[in-house]
Amino acid sequence: MPPHSVEAEAPAVDLRVSVGGVELATPLILASGTWGYGPEALPYLDYSRVGALSPKGITRHPRAGNPEPRVRECNGGLLNSVGLENVGIEAFIADKLPLIRDYPTKRVVNFSGSSVEEFAEMAAMLAVAEGVDVLEANLSCPNVKAGGAAFGTDEGLVRETTAAVRGASRGRPVWIKLSPNVTSISTMARAARDTGADAVTVANSFLGLSFDTRTRRPVFANVVSGYSGPAIKPMMLRLVYEVARELPGFPVVGLGGVMEAEDAVEYFLAGACAFGVGTAALVDPRCAGRIVDGLEAYCRSQGFERIRDLQGAIVR
Amino acid sequence: MPPHSVEAEAPAVDLRVSVGGVELATPLILASGTWGYGPEALPYLDYSRVGALSPKGITRHPRAGNPEPRVRECNGGLLNSVGLENVGIEAFIADKLPLIRDYPTKRVVNFSGSSVEEFAEMAAMLAVAEGVDVLEANLSCPNVKAGGAAFGTDEGLVRETTAAVRGASRGRPVWIKLSPNVTSISTMARAARDTGADAVTVANSFLGLSFDTRTRRPVFANVVSGYSGPAIKPMMLRLVYEVARELPGFPVVGLGGVMEAEDAVEYFLAGACAFGVGTAALVDPRCAGRIVDGLEAYCRSQGFERIRDLQGAIVR
């Protein structure tokens, strides 16, 4: 039963959504990497209006990440080569998780392995860590053993990694975060679904690069970086649309360039059951509250009592 | 020997480039689809400063293209679903080609087949048409026979189509325009190179879509459309960089979001030997002259006597 709202005339909108059995209070997920580990964002938002928090992506060992500069704006998008700087899984579980365990939201822990075995090892640790609601495997990071190509661009590796993480997760929900740099996103999503994923996150940043024409050097030490923000929204919407159409009923978390409530509505129409917000945090961490309020107002204006009914609600 | 310039102090920059044996007066190519058939742009530019003109892409039969709306701006990029409206190859050769035959530039004729046989049939017609300098096969259009997936996303189809076009081209240069919506652009470029392509154009627009949140309808009748302009530049640069690195020495024409001379310099640094300008034409058709002038000034300021030396001139 949706919580009865006090203002009688403006009927409350039921903002709850379910992502493959995981109940979220609202459909907004704080994407990994742009909201810190959680406490950093506390002063700017109300976690009870946030469906889930994905802390900074963690790796098996601490990483210092890439040298400066790590971020560069470009024509409505953001290039980042932070290089997955993080405290490592042990310190995350010991020092960071306790800080966010009592937040009134779900915790979707994003992790990157450099091999299938490492993904499984990390999944096993997260499976028993208190306060981890969902394991989100970031397949858009390089497979160090196999020459550095991203896991998410090889169907076989997606199957192997998903199965390994599923096997080690002790029943905790497993989301697979896919790479958008593929010919057929639905093939990768199907591979994840068929090997035990409860949902797919579509998707991590696109590969991009930029040169400083004055010095004729690449902007980033690693040359290639991740491209995100408003500029990638139309492409990510197409990827979400394809997965939702090819795998009807399979939960998709859509993200890429969501800055306002209208952007989130497009992801629902494309078929997503929830959406992520990453780069927008860097512009204004209050955007989370603003977007959820905007969605509530949109549902009222369009006559939707439950936000989940927006999913795929395209008018032909 | 570069043409000797009158202003003694400002040494002329040699703007000539060669793309797989095709000599262009300057490295700027007017990309297919945004400059009309050629005469429409005449009032706004000096064709002797344009390396090559790619008229509107043609198909075997005339096409009315898609219903309105056909274009929609989005966060620094452009979505288009024109639907390849064109007069068809017969009318192009009879009515359009004669108008541009005497322009002081090269003509790179862009054509899209709905099957491998149709690509070959069109190539044979263009191979003997007077005034066609280069055949550019647009593999980023749907293969109607095989369920509509784009030719450019299937390695085998890229080989088959390139070989068929090569076979029918009677020795005229063949460029293959690739689709950017692939996992490995270098695999597709290698497939084209190994079956007779003289160069690859990297690349056509990305797939994207957008919804009108007021009406909850897709903006375009075909739902999915082509995404181009400034927003796609970092991703296209990465694709050009990968092809140039994996297939050293193989000519790449790079395009995507070039609005100013600095953008073109980035494509040279990524490894392109020439670059295309598409969406920028819609903003200001005078941009062609402005970009070539800007490149000349850039070469002078950086001490390059020949613009072709900019190719891959990254400072490590």
Added chain:
Amino acid sequence: MIQAAEFFQAPVVHIAEPGGDAALFEVELELPGLAGRCAPGQYFLVRVGEGVDPLLRRVFLLAGASREGVVLQHHASSPAEAERLRALLQSSWQLDAFGPHGTAFAVDDARDALIAASGVGVAAAAFLATRHLLAGRAVRLLVPEEMAEAAQSLVEAVGDEGILVAHFDLPLEGPALEARLAAEFASAPGHAAYAAGPRALVDAFAAAAARHDGPAQVCLTDSTISCGFGMCLACVVDTPAGRRRICTEGLVFDAAAFR
């Protein structure tokens, strides 16, 4: 008659809101000596800001021309978009504007005029009305109810003895408007008839003008214009006389083209 359009860097003199539609705004540009080349129905392609958002030029319809310069109106996609563009215009000393562009109304000022207009079309209609008024002809200007006030003030600026503003409270789509326009034509035999507005108004006007015994022309003011230079085929419409690019072969057409 198609005037040779040019690229200008034109200083912004004044920015205003004509009223009647929050998505409409008006800009006065300092372009001395251009009045003679500007005709009703024509427009300027204006680059708003220098960034990537907005990217393409916007259509600014000619609403008037004087010795000092031109008055243009733009119909944004929403009031919020209008505010965004206005703010960008305020910050630019000079505007990159290409025009006067496109075909113009052939003004037959030997006849009284019947003009139907909606949205930004009202600005073109007012410009058109002045030509007839200056020739001592009577003008009947028919606009939607919400535009009546704005039309009245535009006309007052022109000195309004000979002009009568009437309004209709009908949706642009559907048969009702066509019937109302047919009645207007019946009581305006031989008049020079013009319409300026979105496609729905133009279609109703063209149908109603079928048996009109005077010249009838239309101006499509709300089409999706992308390049505006006739190169991209984004504005192509089907007409009985074949496929036409609105941006260069319009915005003004003979009404018969839309029957």
Added chain:
Amino acid sequence: MIQAAEFFQAPVVHIAEPGGDAALFEVELELPGLAGRCAPGQYFLVRVGEGVDPLLRRVFLLAGASREGVVLQHHASSPAEAERLRALLQSSWQLDAFGPHGTAFAVDDARDALIAASGVGVAAAAFLATRHLLAGRAVRLLVPEEMAEAAQSLVEAVGDEGILVAHFDLPLEGPALEARLAAEFASAPGHAAYAAGPRALVDAFAAAAARHDGPAQVCLTDSTISCGFGMCLACVVDTPAGRRRICTEGLVFDAAAFR
């Protein structure tokens, strides 16, 4: 002392060019009653325009604070970028600004001051100098030659009896500046020493301050700040005391952190 920063919608009172560096510009915001909470070394995170380009907030360094409001300076990536941002600022009635943000200089106004500054750091230095002058202390302000004039005018605005502007004509990188700064330290025993500028100046200053017998603090004014809220790790630097986020744990650090 870290002041609790807040989001403000602040009217733009005045936009100016301080001179000395075409990529620098100054903005005065109407924020009455905030002076008491603003300290030298702090900054505001300002959203320029509402579009996607520019997308991230920009660092506007505090150059002064009064009853009416605050004066901020921004160092753009190039003169062209400065002009672009200035034009956008002109068109916004109110600016979305978050601040006073970051750590501040601990002002020890019981001592005379030695301040080295470059680029936008000169603005922070001037703000700092006023605190010492008000306490009747002497201030020696060392700036690069091209900034000397701008520093002089900033200081004149403050009433300059006790302040001496000296300048150096040395590259920020390389040993020469460190040697010059060491000489300055030698002739300023026990002074409160401060530096504000790009990393190269901060490193030279920190090295030269090794044997200084007074407090020495640095303010990193030209780092790549991305979010500014301590969330994205784009501004992290290695210091002997471990990894620090410049945006929240700086911009001001003890000089020892960069030795």
